[in-house]
Amino acid sequence: MKKTFITALVLALVGATFLVHGVGATEEEHGGTIVFTRPVKAVVFDHQSHMDMGYECDTCHDGLFEYATGSAEESGEFNHKSFAEGNYCGACHDGSTAFTAVLDKATGKCTLCHIGVKGLDRASGKETKKPHGD
Amino acid sequence: MKIEDLERFEKMESEGLETLPSEERRRFLQMGLAVTGVFAGGTVLSLMSARPVNGALEGISLKDYPYKPHYCMVLRQDRCIDCELCKEACVKTNHVPEYGYRTTILERELTVGPASRQREFMPVLCNQCNRPPCVRVCPTVATYKDKTTGIVMMDPKKCIGCKTCMAACPYNARYFNEEIRAIDKCDFCFASRLSKGMTTTACAEACPADVRIFGDLSDPTSRVYQLVHDPERVVWVLRPETGAAPNVFYTKG
Numbered sequence: 001m002k003k004t005f006i007t008a009l010v011l012a013l014v015g016a017t018f019l020v021h022g023v024g025a026t027e028e029e030h031g032g033t034i035v036f037t038r039p040v041k042a043v044v045f046d047h048q049s050h051m052d053m054g055y056e057c058d059t060c061h062d063g064l065f066e067y068a069t070g071s072a073e074e075s076g077e078f079n080h081k082s083f084a085e086g087n088y089c090g091a092c093h094d095g096s097t098a099f100t101a102v103l104d105k106a107t108g109k110c111t112l113c114h115i116g117v118k119g120l121d122r123a124s125g126k127e128t129k130k131p132h133g134d
Numbered sequence: 135m136k137i138e139d140l141e142r143f144e145k146m147e148s149e150g151l152e153t154l155p156s157e158e159r160r161r162f163l164q165m166g167l168a169v170t171g172v173f174a175g176g177t178v179l180s181l182m183s184a185r186p187v188n189g190a191l192e193g194i195s196l197k198d199y200p201y202k203p204h205y206c207m208v209l210r211q212d213r214c215i216d217c218e219l220c221k222e223a224c225v226k227t228n229h230v231p232e233y234g235y236r237t238t239i240l241e242r243e244l245t246v247g248p249a250s251r252q253r254e255f256m257p258v259l260c261n262q263c264n265r266p267p268c269v270r271v272c273p274t275v276a277t278y279k280d281k282t283t284g285i286v287m288m289d290p291k292k293c294i295g296c297k298t299c300m301a302a303c304p305y306n307a308r309y310f311n312e313e314i315r316a317i318d319k320c321d322f323c324f325a326s327r328l329s330k331g332m333t334t335t336a337c338a339e340a341c342p343a344d345v346r347i348f349g350d351l352s353d354p355t356s357r358v359y360q361l362v363h364d365p366e367r368v369v370w371v372l373r374p375e376t377g378a379a380p381n382v383f384y385t386k387g
Contacts, residue, residue, distance in 0.1 A: 040217035040342060103343075110343070111253035116216020118241050119253075 030057070035115070035123055038073040042120035043113050064091050199352035201284035205262065205322050206351040206381040208361045213343045214239065214255040223340035227326045234309035236260070236320040237337055257345060260307040260320035261372065261380030262286050268299035268308065277317070284381065285324050290316035304376040322348070351381065361385060
């Protein structure tokens with residue numbers, strides 16, 4: 001499902017605020033929005049929009065992802081190669097359940113999740129550096 | 135000319151063109167054609183020479199590769215995720231200060247539906263133009279087109295810091311480096327890598343998404359050649375209207 005840019009941004013802001021303050025997302029918000037910064041900056045994941053599609057906590061948090069923030073990133077396996085083998089996001093984002101996260105087939109959809117350094121800077125309130133002369 | 139002379143000429147009868155010797159008439163016409171650039175293949179108003187347009191399509195000419203190797207870069211734009219590992223690699227490799235850049239990533243939003251927008255990132259760098267406007271305006275020949283590789287290079291010792299090249303560059307690809315008191319720009323990592331035997335730029339090597347593809351456009355076996363010449367593929371350059379004939383190509387997929 002395509003999310004609007006603005007919604008993603010607002011959610012990214014909320015998510016980043018939690019990350020910055022080191023406060024885990026509350027249960028009421030179903031985990032809030034997560035901004036992953038490893039192995040690349042930065043990828044956004046919005047819990048709410050996934051809950052809205054009818055998924056339960058244990059759809060993903062029963063083997064695919066641990067509850068603790070950062071555990072996927074620390075695994076060293078949180079990447080597209082691993083997704084292609086059905087791990088992490090790749091369990092659903094395989095081109096049939098949801099849009100594919102397999103690198104060779106994901107043409108044009110990268111920025112649905114990838115918000116980049118600029119997205120991360122905005123989410124953390126840091127001003128993005130402008131090009132020369134602007 | 136003195137005023138008396140003018141008064142004297144006014145009283146004279148016009149010679150008329152028919153009385154002018156043909157030799158003299160021809161010389162006069164030749165002078166006019168030279169000034170308007172017709173002899174140089176330019177348009178009527180251009181004072182500088184312009185090369186004949188050889189099948190150039192939207193700023194891309196795929197006929198001649200004047201350099202060997204003819205270095206170029208193809209950017210598969212829709213794969214860019216703005217992770218900026220390319221920028222980090224460039225900064226580290228070429229000692230780029232915090233206030234400048236040799237390459238950067240631009241961002242824009244595309245409307246893809248009534249209430250749906252999508253981010254798009256666009257890597258930019260020096261386009262190493264075949265007809266570089268920066269080189270044309272440099273008063274001290276501090277920036278020049280390398281005769282072998284076609285890379286637009288800088289000789290910082292000759293640079294007087296007038297920044298005319300910065301103003302002339304259609305791609306905003308130059309900055310003034312305070313430390314060396316000279317303009318600095320991307321040289322496809324020539325000084326830092328290519329001249330030492332490495333075959334690719336730091337940014338291309340660092341890219342995890344295979345966005346930046348660097349190579350020799352005059353080599354039909356190279357990946358850049360095959361991407362740019364693929365008839366199924368849409369390839370474009372930035373700001374083709376400037377006529378700079380850039381060597382940085384953009385494509386999707």
